[in-house]
Each structure stands twice: as structure tokens, then as C-alpha cells.
Amino acid sequence: MLLQTLKSLFRRDLDRLKKEIESYQHESKIWYFEKSIANSAGNLCLHLVGNLNTYIGAELGKTGYVRHRELEFSLKNVPRAELLVKIDQTIEVVEKALDKVTDQQLQQEYPILVFDEKTSTEYLLVHLATHLTYHLGQINYHRRLLDT
Template sequence: MLNYTLMALFERDLKRVINELELYRNEADLWRVEKEIANSAGNLVLHLIGNLNTYIGKELGQTGYVRNRELEFSQKDVPREELIAKVNETITVIKNALPAVTDEMMQREYPLVVLQEGTSTEYFLVHLSTHLNYHLGQINYHRRLVGDRF
């Protein structure tokens, strides 16, 4: 079932986010912005946490999560260990929510219209996975830009 494949991919890639956070030698660099880069790695991580907790946790897992999207991009200096803990909590939320999504539910329209038009739950979950990877790449690039180049 696709839900288990997606669950494994979300877990794998969120662990990669954690790895990126751990590779920053200077924790303050998580919040640096350079030149025309608008978002720090820390803010991208907060955004991924909010995004996945909203669209998987709240909508599919009925967690009651309340998102503050503006804060995802304005909050600064959250300690690295707190970010890592929140990413790990997000992995748990996903692992609790996705097993309950049946093949039939995958084919139904996702409960919210998030993109320009309604999509199936399956389509939207794949979109969320690619969204995660897009920002994972940005975080990796950010780390190399502002810190060590390894």
C-alpha cells in the first residue's frame, strides 16, 4: 500500500533533515541568511514541521494541531535540539496517521483544497513528499553556503 511507502519515505527524509541540522558546526548558522536567500535552515525546518503536522497530522491523523505559518518564517534562534525533537515528533505523527489511510481513502479527494484545485489524497501526499525533498535540498545547500563545505 502506498501509505506505507510514503511513511517510510517521510521518515527517511525527515531523518536526513535531522542529519543536516547536526552537520552545522555553528548552531547560530542555522538562522543565518545570506545575500538573496530569504529563509534560514531553521525556518525551513519549522516550515516542514508545520506543513506535515497540518496536512498529515491534523487532517488525516486528527491530532488537533494548530498551525501558525507566519511564525514558521519569523521565529528565530530555536535551539537545534528543540528542532530535532520537533522533527522526531513529526515522524511519530506521520507513523501514527498514515497506516489508517486505506487505498480507498487515497483515491478520495483530500479534505482541503491546498493547491489551485482539489486533488486526491494520494496525489497530495506525494506532493508533500516532494515538498519535503525540495526544502531538504535547500537546507543542504544553505549549510554548505553559510558554514563548512563538506
């Protein structure tokens, strides 16, 4: 039951991420930041893609993905079309990986240490869903505030 819920939420929010990136009237504003807004929507998008491909794709789905976290925040001006492709690819990776996870696996310890202490796979997946939603909200606010 939880796995289906998580799949549904990841799909919903990754589709919303696509919609946010598509909704920028000025593509250059995807990469804009000012004053106390430290991260652009583009960098947050790259961060979410990297995060999900690492913790769900590489670890649970065994995709072989190698994360370059520093580039998630330092790359600039990646074309909108490329961001959208990355999101679509991430949707596919997340769905395929979660299809492989069993209910028993959810209760087991997540294979790598992510936080200060070990967690279950279930805990980490719920965290990843809320992490996605948190940054999605930031991107929505960024677009409405700065895409003028």
C-alpha cells in the same frame, strides 16, 4: 503499497532533516541568511514541521494541531535541540497518521482545498513528500554554503 512507500520516504527524509540540522558546526548558522538566500535552515525546518503536522497530522491523523504558518518564517534562534525534538515528534505524527489511511482513502478527495483545485489524498501525499525533499535540498545547500 503506496502508503508503505510514502511512510518510508517521509521517515528517510525526516531522518535526513535531523542529520542536516545536527551537522551544522555552528548552531547560530542554522538561522543565518544573506543576499538572495531569504530563508534560513531553521525557518525551513519549522516550515516542514508545520506543513506535515497540518496536512498529515491534523487533517488525516486528527491530532488537533493548529498551524501558525507566519511563525514558521518569523521565529528565530530556536535551539537546535528543540528543532530536533520537533522533527522527532513529526516523524511519530506522520507514521501514526499514515497507519490510519486506507487505500480507498488515497483515491478520495483530500478533505480540504490546498491548491487552486481539489486533489486526491494520494496526490497531496506525493506532493508533501516532494515538498519535503525540495526544502531538504535547500537546507543541505545552505549548510554547505554558509556554515563556515
